[in-house]
Amino acid sequence: MNDLLERLNPQQQLAVAAPPGPTIVLAGPGSGKTRVLTYRIAYLISVLNVPAYNILAVTFTNKAAKQMGERVTQLIGPHAEGIWLGTFHAICGRILRREADLLPVNKNFVIFDTDDQEALMKQILRDNNLDEKLYKPASILSAISNSKNDLIGPENYAVKDFRDEQVKRLYVLYQQRLAQNNAMDFDDMLVYTNQLFDNYPIVRDTYAHKFEHILVDEFQDTNFSQYSILRNLARAHKNLYVVGDEDQSIYRWRGADYRNLDRFKSDFKNAEVILLEQNYRSTQTILDCAMGVIDQNSNRTRKKLFTKAQTGDKIRLVVAEDDREEAYLVVNDIRDAIRSGRNPSEFAIMYRTNAQSRVLEEAFRREGISYRLVGAQRFYGRKEVRDMIAFLRLVYNPMDEVSLRRVINLPPRGIGDKTIQNLSELAQKNGLSMGETLLDLTRPNHPYLSELGRSGDKLVRFAHLLTNWRHAAQENTLSILFDRIIADTDYQSFIQDKSEEGLDRWENLLELRAVVMEYETRGLQDFLEAMALVADQDTLPDELDAPTMLTLHAAKGLEFERVYIVGLDEMLLPHSHSREEEEDLAEERRLLYVGITRARKKLTLTRALRRRSPYGTYEDTVPSRFLKDLPTYLVQQDIYAQPRRSNSSWDREPSRWETPSWLRNTPMPMDKPANTRFKSGMQVSHPTYGHGVVKSSKLEQGDETVEVYFEGHGLKALIASLAKLDIL
DNA sequence: GTCAAACGCTTTTTT
């Protein structure tokens, strides 16, 4: 274990062996950030003899957590067992289950995902006769979410106008209804953990003492609520070790707040700051392009990315006629490379929006190449899968009204709106949840059965089903419960009888059953928790040797030999929703920066002159403004599209031989090989400063900087390629 | 209460 540090560069060693105490590691892309974190954990355990269970490590995704666990185990074996390792939500879930007695929900609470949240909000709107078009559930929920991320409860919701008043009211109702459902949403997991710590200092201190060392990955993307949890947990030992890169902050829309770094510095005095700058991933060309893009952002510490690796190939810019051709060109390129011996898993295609994957998928299928698609809710978003999970959730937590409403008439069993309304009213009368009321109906001679009339029988029948499943959940394994639900509801024939896509659906359920089998011993609670918190990304088989398609967001933290970023058009990147505000635009730029810096060897950027708009028709595009920030001399263009003759702006579309105007911003340095154009002593003239004498000239970052002494103006430092200097 | 047709809206990114 003593050789642990020898495998690291000096900067990394410094970071890994940093003395205990508040520590900030600012790590550029490809600087070995993950490596530092894993080695740090290994170092704590094997050198400082910190017991694994006194270490908390927080990552941004489940995948990252899993990976980190594997790597630490690789380093130190079984000593790594017992680390608290996971996303904020997973960690909070663990704490909340333990301390459920102190919460407004009981220990069988379920986690509502976005769909559940919307379903619940729609119910609330309906109950309150509010127009869904005026009060869009998604927009209200996003306002609520933003508040929660800043730890602002309904009582403190800022009201500026009538609408705010309504939102505030809905916020109150929403929280009430969640509690009645014995449920919480993603944000609540963090909020409740904060409340737990605030209301019960003893509980807080228990955890604060337990976690001697806390490590946080992707710190730049934490929100205030998350930061507050960290601050609470680190109050005893103050060993908070955070790793991040402001240039890779891409979750502002989710409440991520880069100011957490300042908060950290002021909350934890004397925090040590360690910089990791050297890049071990990309070629210098790729890094230069990345810097060209990111340096346009203000309010940041300018960093110089450097590598000892080679300059590498120029990056390619491909312009296609339309988005289909764009996809075709990319896939073709990959196919050719694979044929000539490249490994399929070396390739990644990245895009701004999930919708863009579709054309690419088609192209891959046409070429008969298999691919990996990250995210895009391809599996867990499926109706049949969600239905089955709703059944299971109802079994686990009958108070879950959203799931109850979803499955009570599924497959249709004659329980319509009216019957559901009756049940709901009955529940309200008794101050119980609908689910509890339903289960209560199985009691012999139930007093309300006569009230419900004929529909009562149907309810009772379903109530018996649910009761039986609840017994099955107690006494049998998960898969037996799963099978019984399908059998009892005849769900298979419900989805399968129709077309051939019915078979697909059934296969999806079989796939879900395979997942269920993995939780055979751990049980329903763990299964449901995983379903709620584990994203699709974690399900993609790593073994599959195929090109990967993923959003730029999903690409964070990954690296690939060859990267294609498609859709470098205005409205897409930067996205149409993010072009107004400067902060939004800066984030779009960071997104591209993240994408570029994923590439090890080769980078290809593509765009299309026309693409299918969200509204079906084809529309002309405008090149992304970010393209002009790429140093031209590092870009090789492949223009496949014919310039179109029309009276549109595309008359200005460049031909194959011409440098397109959107790239013309960065001039090629005049003398790339070590020679400067200007020499000391030369007489020059400048349009504003007039006559001057060159004092010195040197090459910096491929650009020539000249110091000139101007009569009446003094000494000026000028960039040779930008300043219009003439040699006299 | 169920089924089919018409309608209208959508696409930013994710724990």
Added chain:
DNA sequence: AGCGTTTGAC
């Protein structure tokens, strides 16, 4: 263009 939701008929 395609999907999900609402509307209207049986």
